[in-house]
Amino acid sequence: MERSISAWRCRRTAKVAALVFCAIFALLRIQQETLASVDDGGLLFNCSNIAEININTRNVHGKGVTKHAFLGRYHGSHVLVKMVTGTGYDVTRCLSSNRSSTECYAWANMKLLKEIMLHLELRHASLVQLLGFCVRSEETEALSLSEHGIIGVYEYAVPLTNVESWSLSTRLTSAWELLDLLSYLEQSPLGSLLVADLKRSHLLLRPPHSIVITDLDDVTSVEPKCSSNGSCDHNVKCRNGRCSGHNARHNLLRFHSVLLSDMLHCNTNSSIKQNTSSVCHNLSIGHGSASAIQSQLSTLLRGLNENSDGEFRRLNFLLAE
Numbered sequence: 001m002e003r004s005i006s007a008w009r010c011r012r013t014a015k016v017a018a019l020v021f022c023a024i025f026a027l028l029r030i031q032q033e034t035l036a037s038v039d040d041g042g043l044l045f046n047c048s049n050i051a052e053i054n055i056n057t058r059n060v061h062g063k064g065v066t067k068h069a070f071l072g073r074y075h076g077s078h079v080l081v082k083m084v085t086g087t088g089y090d091v092t093r094c095l096s097s098n099r100s101s102t103e104c105y106a107w108a109n110m111k112l113l114k115e116i117m118l119h120l121e122l123r124h125a126s127l128v129q130l131l132g133f134c135v136r137s138e139e140t141e142a143l144s145l146s147e148h149g150i151i152g153v154y155e156y157a158v159p160l161t162n163v164e165s166w167s168l169s170t171r172l173t174s175a176w177e178l179l180d181l182l183s184y185l186e187q188s189p190l191g192s193l194l195v196a197d198l199k200r201s202h203l204l205l206r207p208p209h210s211i212v213i214t215d216l217d218d219v220t221s222v223e224p225k226c227s228s229n230g231s232c233d234h235n236v237k238c239r240n241g242r243c244s245g246h247n248a249r250h251n252l253l254r255f256h257s258v259l260l261s262d263m264l265h266c267n268t269n270s271s272i273k274q275n276t277s278s279v280c281h282n283l284s285i286g287h288g289s290a291s292a293i294q295s296q297l298s299t300l301l302r303g304l305n306e307n308s309d310g311e312f313r314r315l316n317f318l319l320a321e
């Protein structure tokens, strides 16, 4: 009995994945045709020129859970190419559980399509930039860019190292920009978005000091279901059967533990900590909104009296926008 239920569940999951895949696939084809005919939407690549990017498919730059990332070169500049391959974790795990190859590729490709769609909808400087995409089919065995089924091309960002050693004003400004992203995600056109799978490797650097986020395929606008106030994580209220404000608070706490705490020297006894302790405290308990904490950072930056510092001018520019 249990076996037949789980077989039924598997069949149902496969059908739902296939349906979602087809819907996204159709939407993207329409969107791509529209982009080509009306305006290129700022995208550099589509199926007609994507093969002009040079990549070495034997040299994987980043192995994710679902996609492989390859470093590409286009007219002397670096770009980042994402594709689902047969050796990715999700596909191999799915194949080892006796599912069909079509089903396993469809699920992984649906996630890449979802990521591309989110990039088309969302606009924020702290999201890695989508430079183009090509949707040919869900057939993905071939790795060549002239044949591969679904390909995303992004700006190339470098690994984020040594943030802790940046100057105080640079760190405060970059933290302000990340909080601005969280504030945007909370109010996004798609609803309040949860960055469900944030890892340090998803936070990259656009030189010299802009931190950008990659990997949107697990982002969701759904807040968890609840039956009473006590049943929500992060002490948020249960409203109309949903934990209202859960996504925004989860993002705040997660960004704090993955990066902001180090950036603001929250766990050291340095003199800098005296400046940031109230911000650190609010972040560590998820108190207040991202925009309220941004205001605290702005006040701190003004107080630093660093008018001659280039980073301070950058913040003034951002605040004036």
Ligand SMILES: Nc1ncnc2c1ncn2[C@@H]1O[C@H](COP(=O)(O)OP(=O)(O)O)[C@@H](O)[C@H]1O
Pocket (backbone or CB within 6 Å): 061, 062, 063, 064, 065, 066, 067, 068, 069, 080, 128, 154, 155, 156, 157, 158, 201, 202, 204, 214, 215, 216, 217
């Ligand atoms: N734009 C980029 N520039 C440089 N490296 C990137 C970029 N996007 C992703 N990467 C690297 O590739 C890895 C895999 O990509 P990701 O989108 O996280 O895949 P997955 O969703 O399968 O986990 C990332 O963890 C990151 O290290």
Ligand SMILES: [Mg+2]
Pocket (backbone or CB within 6 Å): 064, 065, 066, 197, 215, 216, 217, 218
């Ligand atoms: Mg992912």
